[in-house]
Amino acid sequence: MEKLIKTINGLSGGCEVYGVGGFARDLLLKRKHEDIDLAVNKNAQKFSKKLAVSLKAKFVILDDKNKIYRIMLSKDYPVKNIDVSLFDGKTINEDLKNRDFTINAAAFKLKDFASYKKNLLTVNNKVLKDLKTKTIRAVSDNIFKSDPLRMLRAFRFSAELKFALSKDTLSLIKKYSSSVLNSAPERIKNEFFRILSAGNSREILEVMDKCLLLPALFDAISHMKKASKKHYYHPGGLFEHSFETMSAAENILNNLRKYFPENAAELKEHFFKTGEYSENITRANLLKFAALFHDSAKPETAKKEGAKMRFFGHEDLGAKKISDVMKSLKMGKKEISAASFLVSKHMRPSTLTKNNIVTKKASLKFFRDIEDNTPDLLILSMADWHSYKKLKIHSKKELKFQEDSVRKLLKEFYELKNKKPLSKIIDGHIVMKKFALKPGPWIGDLVNLVLEKQYEGKLADTAAALKFLDSKLTQIKKKYKL
Structure with a gap:
């Protein structure tokens, strides 16, 4: 770090360069910092480009209007x-007065890095006190008016730093909550999913909801809150159920070793690895997001049959609704597809296990249909069941059976996944030639029938596979009216 700071100072030329914001905060908290935040009195773009060239890094314009730039470093740097x-103002002191929260309103001349504590500048006498008491406090009453995204940033800091928001700041957020969508969708997405990445996102979202931020962010949540409570088991209605499902999903993800001792390491890698989706998105926080919206279409599909309420088609409509929500946040196609898939299939695990027996054939078909989303869907189903724990809707025996079924299916899934790939004894071309069939979905059905028998260890070569398919041909032709 010292070497990097020395390089930056050497390139500053006639600029006043200050370490500010999160950089100063994390130094004071003795936290590992991923970024260095700098503020300069002039030539911000010129200085940034000079840094990028010297450090052989990528230069990115974050906000040209407000003169904010990023130098993306290679892995060789700390x-x-x-x-x-x-500077947001004429001087560094004015800049600090225009910052968001007191914990971020500290600065030091970068040339004083070695003795930054002695040369620290702060916006007021609450900065060091708030860092000590772990309090997030607005620098002024206007911070959310000038940038509504700061409301989400407040809760993201709360989640990541384990700090609490001051009462005055919570009141301000409640006052300005309706303006939150005036922020850029991409920025909302990044802050919200960083909140969901925390292991304590349940308690953070609970406070956000009390400040009216959740319904202001998502119309779907507003509609869930307005849905008639008489159709749902939870006293708080549909939103309480959805929130409890998200909370249960978080609890399971926080305790993988407890719930899945045999597959905890594989599940941890599956849910928390980065790079599969866009920045700040993992399977873990995407699962929590899906859990929050999994039943969002129930109000539109509610229909009474005798003494019971039914919600036929709520899975498919719910998949469309979560897709619309994610599109409004400018999210990537891959993560939209994954979340909507989970919502569309969230009833399937319970349907699979309802008869207390899951055959080998049924589990293989399930794995083939759900593929790599199998762990996500199974844990979503488990969380759905857990959401009713406090209400005691299900008996302990029912809950135990559901948990055991999920554990068994996950174990089978990873056993299959880790097995040596099956030898390819048949393909579509062989099937079409042997049975004089044209291309179509029936070819996939026939090939999959062979795969199922292969996994069961009942077919070993092409001749046996074709003989088996010959016995199934009439059934497939009848299904597709061939």
């Missing part, structure tokens, strides 16, 4: 990024 901004 931090990921250097963010450079022009």
